[in-house]
Amino acid sequence: MRCFTGRFQILTCALALAVSVYGAAQPVKALSVQPLNVVGTLSADEWQAYRSRFVEENGRVVDNANGNISHSEGQGYGLLLSLAANDRVSFEKIWNFTFTELLIRDDGLVSWKWEPTAKPRVTDKNNATDGDILIAYALAKAGTAWQEPRYTNAAQKLARAIGKSTLGREGSAIFLLPGAEGFRAEDRPDGPVVNLSYWVFEAFPVLAGLAPEYEWNKVWQEGVTLLQQATSGRVRLPADWLSIRTRMQTMPAEGFPPEFGYNSLRIPLYLLRAGMIDLEWLRALKQRWSAENEGVAVVNVVTGQVRERLNDQGYAILSAALVCVLDGTPIQASLKTFDPQLYYPSTLYLMTKSWLGEKHPQCV
Template sequence: MLRSQTRRVFCRNSLALSAGIASFGASTVSRAATIDPDWDIYKKQFLLPDGRIVDNGNNNVSHSEGQGYGLFFASTFNDRDAFASILSWTKDNLAHKDGNLHSWRWMPAAPHVTDTNNASDGDLMIAWALRRAAMLWGREDYAEQAQAIVQELGRKCVRKIGSRLVLLPGARGFDRPKGVTVNLSYYNMPALIRAARLDPAGPWNSLIDGGQQLVQSSRFGLWGLPPDWLMIDRKSERLTPASGFPPRFSYDAIRIPLYLKWGNRMPATLSQALYAVSQNYTMSGLPGWIDVKTGERSNYNAPPGFRAVYQFALNGPDALPKLPSVKESGDYYSASLTLQARIAAMEMV
């Protein structure tokens, strides 16, 4: 369930999607196939013929997160063949036999799945992609699958901790007697907004508000940045960087501003913190991680994907500089972040 702290990150290029495919808000969506060079490169680098998305920066494993990214990109770029193969592999290899969620990791060496715990971010992305595909291609079965995932997530991965309603990273292992561990980057705001539409009686609108409030309250150190992993004390509700993890704004937390901006939930305080970091280190010298307690930075610069998130989060779609291309990235996670930043920018125009 826990991701490698050493994996690298991401990029972009100029994108030409039709307005119909980009918005997905109208009842009639353009069905004309859109050939995008970055998606084509992404497929060639990370999508195997059987539908598995490969994390080449993490021993070639696969994640429910990555399968969700692949499904999301395929539905965005109207690629029915890729979507079908990714969904088939996901169902055959990660789907729980007794429910609608997915095991978080698949490894190339047998036994391929050694931990059947789910990852909330992966399940949310899969549900979002299924809903998008249902709208684009008129597939009611996809919408039903998305709703089933969301409803089970609500039952198994949402907890009331004191006055807070929180999203657990997985169904097991994060809710303990003294408190809960959460990952704020799992609060994928646009996906949660879609979850609320799929499951109007569910906890999603409260989670959206609560997630934004958590980010605003989880600012630590010199820069006022949120950590990758956060602990919420059960009795006092005190927020601290979670023990057992480096107290860093890093490869998980970089998704926090991406999803908050995309969901129109970006707190001004986080924008100010990112701006200060970008001014201090410049965009080309962004750190791979920053210790939120000491202010120490990594001895290497962040991959291109960090730059794409910073640019999108700080500039928005109207003044978005040219992002890196997928070809520059060389890494699955980096490329995935870049494509998300590009799509987010398009959809917010």
Template sequence: MIRVISLLLGLLVSANLLASDDWQQYKSRFIAYDGRVIDTGNNGISHSEGQGYGMLLAVAYDDQDSFNQLWRWARKTLGRHDLPLFSWKYDPSVKPHITDSNNASDGDLLIAWALLNGGRKWQNSNYLNASRRIRNAVLDNMVHEYAGHLVLLPGLNGFTGNGYIDINLSYWVMPALLAFAAEDNQPKWRALADSGEQLLALAKFGDAQLPADWIRLTNKGKMTPSPHWPTRFSFDAIRVGLYFSWAGLGDDPALQSIKQFWNAGGAKPPAWIDVRTSEVAPYAASQGILAIKALLSGQSISADLSADDDYYSASLLLLSKLAEKQ
């Protein structure tokens, strides 16, 4: 179960412990003038996840001007009109730009956590109030009991069916859940984090015994890789190691198979593996994934941003450094 951590989660490390060059590069390459975070590996779209990552990094690097730009763009462009949640996808190449108004609960959690951190750091009640509204909306709309588990729906629409739901364990942003539990004195946040641990321990598929990116949970409690997505331990599920480590849970036994898979691949493990067929990616893991591997192994993360890093790899690298320093 969740262990007591020696620091107050959500209060990020001071900027002087981090390499400011990384942040300057990140801003120049991935953040537009108006505060839109650009997913360079995904045809230049933007999404709530990217805004949340950018806002978290802005707090960590004590860059309130950038934080305000990022938050303004997220609020005005992605903010939904019915709930204080966010449409997950913005595509600059088509009109209307919001091509999918469904939310993504991990993006909602990341933005709420960044606002909580920013509100504390800069003593800004507007940030704190906005974070609280998002948190309440997530609890009221996205967290449900199902098949004996407390689950986080990935979005408001499209993830439930006749006798099943599809979940994504990388949407459990564990350090955010613990920060919210402390801030709100709300046991449901802690229970959701505990449930994430329990579900990860059960999500062991194929010879490698790894979690798939997307998992189908039936009303009987059975878990299988969801047939609606590639049955891979891939670019979603790799974040589980980052979030668990960041929450002080890097030694959780449920992470052992992830560590074994990455260690078996040596210095350059494959980027993904199909948990059903054991087919592996024909290309190596990115620098961002390698940073999570180092974090789980207790190794120092010494890599700097490189020209080869796209938005996602760069984000994982900087966030892993943040988790390491915290």
């Protein structure tokens, strides 16, 4: 274990030791978040292929499988990937679109949904907390890497807004609400409701440096605790949307499919990017995702039935990354050439590939 410090990468030993309970009968090693450099980890060719397909000249990141809308998540990923490509021009354009078109709420959070054919273009002003975290994290990393106080100041404002408006409390536990409105206990009969894929674990040390008045270590700890609870059943997969009304047992939230779906595919990626590879669940998932079993898929977490198998290279590389990091097997040659088709798997591909290039170059 090691603790690290830096202007915007402050993680106390308390955070590194935060997870002391990983299940009542099963002790777990202390987990820590490893910092990522991010900058310069993405090849110019890969970024150009992504940018030309999904990023408009004005900095709008387009979800081409979802009616060509834009959302705060996509803007956050676009910022991180342009930073990974060390492309300051594109970063500025993506941030400018985000700032002018989506950062319109009174509480300092980012509205999540922008539709090109609607008027007004923002059709849902509620925020999506994962998008806010990705944007704040990217701004903070860019502010440090490029010595740009404007990005740093914006990151700090957003981090404080996240802390003020999207953290829920239950006893001593602190958790992320998916949005500022609609997910609390007073908002829903099964509330609070959470989405574990919104825990961008690598960002919490940075958020702790930006807004130290909030207990990000407890947020980080609760994410791991909830993941353990949600994967303790027979199927061992968390639903995308979880009710935590009963503190000792998570349940699929009402009104959502009880599925390990497109949201939750990001959970292992975020764990890996944070260096949190000691979680036993990752080995179970690696086995499940193997070619001998079902592969990467959308799965009903109640019945275990596979609804959809996901074959795009952006999903396949998630499984390959797990195998390489846990077992040392390099990813196959067919996954080394980027072929962007759809926004979401293409984004997951580059988030995985750039991280492997920085932390596990032997894999690629």
